[in-house]
């Protein structure tokens with residue numbers, strides 16, 4: 001638990017990206033399909049096609065704290081699939097995708113996550129977004145015709161992960177209740193359905209079990 005507190009606190013440190021460390025990451029949604037992101041402007045949304053981001057790759061011990069949060073999540077779940085973490089500058093979003101050559105990645109804007117924590121009043125909010133994005137990598141992208149089902153799978157894992165990391169149930173749903181929509185969108189379910197699924201994951205973690213239908217690769221890990 002102490003480690004998680006340290007990670008979340010480090011999310012509020014000032015971040016400066018030296019020009020020499022920057023690189024452009026080009027991301028193309030596989031097969032023309034979309035991938036999941038979250039921003040203050042658009043809430044949870046889908047991104048399609050190809051986009052380029054100015055980023056730096058974050059490593060263990062990075063001052064953003066984000067790779068350490070992701071590693072803690074992976075350790076907690078015994079999920080060993082590599083995920084590259086990139087810190088984006090002034091993108092105001094956080095999202096998960098599979099890039100060229102099948103590289104799994106999460107791209108996050110650290111200052112943006114700080115804003116989310118501030119607006120919701122809990123440092124679990126940023127972690128719940130990161131956990132949702134890790135959840136997409138656990139659940140698998142676009143397994144269903146309906147993107148909404150993929151989003152609920154990621155929400156399930158967000159709830160499961162937050163309980164495992166020590167969040168109470170209300171902290172686990174706070175971000176989605178704050179930023180979610182009252183209605184289904186073309187990409188994401190309404191916030192009541194999403195909060196209910198997060199609670200389901202949280203409750204399953206209490207029971208020490210998980211729903212295997214929520215996972216594409218559980219048997220491989």
Ligand SMILES: [Zn+2]
Pocket residue numbers: 036037044132136151154
């Ligand atoms: Zn998502």
